[in-house]
Amino acid sequence: MSFGKGFFGKRSTTNLSKIETTFYSKRIVEKKERKILPMINESFKIAIDIGYGQVKGLSSLGGRVCFPSVSAPAPVDPLGEAFGTRTSHLTAVRVPEGPKVERLVGEAALRSLAATSTLTREKPVDLHDLFLVTAAYLLSPDTGVPPTVRSPKLSVGLPLAYYRAQKGDLKKRLSGLAAYVSVDGGPERWVSFAGVIVLPQGAGVALAEAGSLPDGLVGVVDVGTYTTDYLLLEVSGGRPMPLADACGSVEMGVHLITRAVAEAFQAATGAPLPAWAEKRALEKAARGETLKFSGRDVDLTAAFRPAVRDAAAGIAQRVLAAWGNRAPFVELTLLAGGGAILLQDYLEKALPCARIVEDPVFANCRGYLAVL
Ligand SMILES: Nc1ncnc2c1ncn2[C@@H]1O[C@H](COP(=O)(O)OP(=O)(O)OP(=O)(O)O)[C@@H](O)[C@H]1O
Ligand SMILES: [Mg+2]
Structure with a gap:
């Protein structure tokens, strides 16, 4: 790369x-x-x-x-x-x-x-x-x-x-x-x-935060719907330079959680979860609430929590493998994308010095706008 x-x-x-x-x-x-x-x-x-x-x-x-x-x-x-x-x-x-x-x-x-x-x-x-x-x-x-x-x-x-x-x-x-x-x-x-x-993608997150990056190694992990993009940057005098062999994409994201919730819905009701209902099902499960279906209260939280944990563990493992022996030296890892909201608790523990950026869904856009 x-x-x-x-x-x-x-x-x-x-x-x-x-x-x-x-x-x-x-x-x-x-x-x-x-x-x-x-x-x-x-x-x-x-x-x-x-x-x-x-x-x-x-x-x-x-x-x-x-x-x-x-x-x-x-x-x-x-x-x-x-x-x-x-x-x-x-x-x-x-x-x-x-x-x-x-x-x-x-x-x-x-x-x-x-x-x-x-x-x-x-x-x-x-x-x-x-x-x-x-x-x-x-x-x-x-x-x-x-x-x-x-x-x-x-x-x-x-x-x-x-x-x-x-x-x-x-x-x-x-x-x-x-x-x-x-x-x-x-x-x-x-x-x-x-x-x-x-x-x-992902570079936008670093560009959005460019003014506040510490010198040293800075990571970016942008957790999307189907892909997670990750970067490792060497920041010197406020200027970020990507380390090419530590940047990439993995096909892991929020869809892993959506799929687990949809499977649990199908097992509980015998019916598939329609695409338009996925977001609501995910939000309800995240809040620990049940979903109404045919007059019944369907509880999807038991499927949601392990799916979040597994997705976060899978993503963290892939990112850390790509960063290799540089990972322990990372000064800051920026978490972005809608997936960062769902996986925040796990990723903040699993990745070095991780913190979620403000308004993480729009972080790439903020950076894209800043360079125009
Ligand atoms: N405010 C939010 N709270 C919780 N979850 C959210 C929020 N916004 C988005 N999500 C979830 O995060 C997922 C990822 O959102 P995001 O917009 O980062 O993905 P994307 O950029 O479309 O996907 P990709 O990067 O894979 O192309 C969405 O599919 C949605 O399920
Ligand atoms: Mg994205």
Whole structure:
């Protein structure tokens, strides 16, 4: 595993993208810019972390989104209007001269019987980009003028295991990505990016905490839904340098706990636990509460606790093996990702000088945003 040079450094800014300038005459651009600039200045930035379980995003204007990484066909919704509610999210995407494509994304898709299960190992391009434009749209401020004149700068992540092989292709693809997008019936907006940075997952966590790292060896463990990314950094004068042979990904994460809870549910009820109910089942089990099913109270806590312990032990073992004889010298291990919340008690004991970072689910995004 190796990291590009200047990886932790700042990048230069870019101006209006080519596509935008072809859409507007200079005079119109200047007029619209005057109107928009107080809200979107030259450095409007967004950071998006497309995980196997959930998509997270932050913007430099304080925007924040999080939705499950699930998509489904858009249904005819005969009841939504009557209840005055909208399905969240319904994304419509249209490339110039192409047809409009509508898909359910996030919570709404999770509830659909036709849900495309969450991302597979090699995140399919269409699904990845659908999540990306949905998050980008939701993070962009509503300026009241169609479409936004300035595209944001974008920073995204890739699992460490794929970083080297895929970062070039991903950057190229996202730099050229442009489409008209509307989410949840909002005004159609032109979504494109004025510069793209691709970073390895986990690196965002270190970048987010860069100002407060002690000199010496610092570890990062980002526990996700399907993968746990880990890094070991040599910090000198506040500058972190990754130690390539001690960084990597393991296919272990919260899904191990979800699977144990789902198996216990099936054993107790004879029915499979639907995908949309997994989160609630996990939360109930974590709080020691029972789950109602067919009028019965189903207790999943007996399956939850050992699953948490085993997942934490498995992850810690793999990370410590990769860090080898450097592990006892580690000054600080930063725990991040949604899994860190569930495994905190075990990982803080098993890993050297471990502490959970603030707002661990968004830690990568914070770091991605900081380098733009
Ligand atoms: N606030 C929370 N409290 C408890 N558990 C949470 C919380 N937020 C997320 N989780 C759980 O942590 C898991 C991992 O969340 P996270 O967003 O870090 O994963 P991901 O980035 O989608 O996955 P991966 O890194 O494998 O691609 C989620 O699937 C969820 O079950
Ligand atoms: Mg993640």
